[in-house]
Amino acid sequence: MRNREVAAVLYEIADLLEMREVDFKPRAYRTAAQNIESLGTDVEELHQQGKLEDIPGVGKGIAKKIAEFLETGRVKKLEDLKRDMPVDLPGLSAVEGLGPKRIEKLYRELGITTLDDLEEAARRGAIQDIEGFGENTQQAILENLAFARRSRDRYLLGYVQPEAQEIVEALKPHVEAIEVAGSLRRKKETIGDVDILVVASEPARAMEAFTGMDRVEKVLMQGDTKSSVRLYGGIQVDVRAVDRDSFGSALQYFTGSKEHNIEVRKIALRHDYKLNEYGLFHGEQKLAGTTEEEVYEALGMQWIPPELRENRGEVQAALDGALPDLVQDEDVRGDLQMHTTWSDGNHSVAEMVEEAVALxxxxIAITDHVGSLKVAGGLDQKDLEEQGEEIAAVREEHPEIHIFHGLEANVMKDGSLDVGEGVLDMVDVVLASVHSAFRMDQKSMTERVIRAIEHPRVNILAHPTCRIIQKREPIQLDVERVLEASRENQVVMEINAFPERLDLNDVHVKMAVERGVKLSIGTDAHRRDHLRYYRLGIAVARRGWAEADDVINTYSVQQLQKLFGA
Ligand SMILES: [Zn+2]
Structure with missing residues (x-):
């Protein structure tokens, strides 16, 4: 699936057009990009069927560009635009507060094309003199630079995963064994590059199949044991061929993390063994290497699920035979946050229900925004009543699924909810979340959120830290105090499974699990295609050591009704 690459191209065209102050078009390109990014179907397949224009927001012009890209790997319009504006757009726009128009101004006035140029100009005080910038903006740019640098060249798990899976499928006919390694196998929230290990009787052939794929923009290196390419969209993929009897030890080695491997090698040393990518050895004698399981077993440990390999106590737990029995995809019975056309979603209640049934x-819980949140089209009491009637009708049509009528309420600055009491009694489940005034000091923000948790009708705190990966820093929260309040008030903490959010993150999930705070997985779907993201939520739960019992999506409907007090 090349959807992510196509979206990246359209986003870049949108930004470059906006820099040239073209009207309307940037918005059209951006809408098309968003829809393609979250499309459940393969854009290439649609192209082959001549159905590109069926994608919402894709008209003739944009369909043509997509076709050109899929057929030739390039888009002439993008190349022309880039020639006129040779700036590192992805890098510079990662700086909070810098949009295409400001980047254009910085280029025109100061010739800034890279993050380095930007830092240099900000340090010497040249930015504050540009019209519309000023001293505060210059200071904010300096503060946000480090964040922008960190997030550059990393890609979101949710978008990399399907692409890597397709590469694996394409290579399968050419290899005897294949496995993704690295941070992708550990399901980290962002991925630097993709590492794939193969066993092949004819490695040269496998490498040819790999580097010859359509999605490859540039072959960085091609050899019999290792090849590297860069895909459209920027991510680097490495394929390594290893011997069959080293596949397990190589997989262990290349899966990492580095910190985990250091600890495991210490255990090997204790036994006077040596562990490397070729195997586990005692002197000249090879003890293990074909599978990962035998490597860990020979070290007297349980096999450790990749998601846990971060040196957060998993090595000792594996030695003690005390690893958690992690929650699995199959344990999850439903989804507890989604939006429909009633607020800012793109699909109706019935459409979301159909998709959920297909999954x-x-x-499921339908949880549209209520209250005064303008951008999200919040519902009032009357809307909610009408929505309840619609849900009742859909329930008749779909007795095979239970539909909780829920809502997502805004937590105001003082911690109160942006709704009347009567409204909350109209629904089965209440989500509360912060959607505004993100910049408050830790003490006030913590008190604000705790007050919402203490509200007797709140069941779930949604996207608790409000971070947007690579775009917005989390709000300042004393997470320990928030978790303590959640436990006391039996409020569930959400793992928002939307690719850009994954909030709570893995570290906070582990803290919640240790404190006996329950977790819920909500995709925050705004389109039916988004509902499949629930697996990303499970990945985060697993990285946070959660078992099935810690995640309320594994509960029965009756258990949930009891929990929600509905
Ligand atoms: Zn929200």
């Missing part, structure tokens, strides 16, 4: 869910 095999036993229950």
């Amino acid at each position: 095999g869910h036993e229950f």
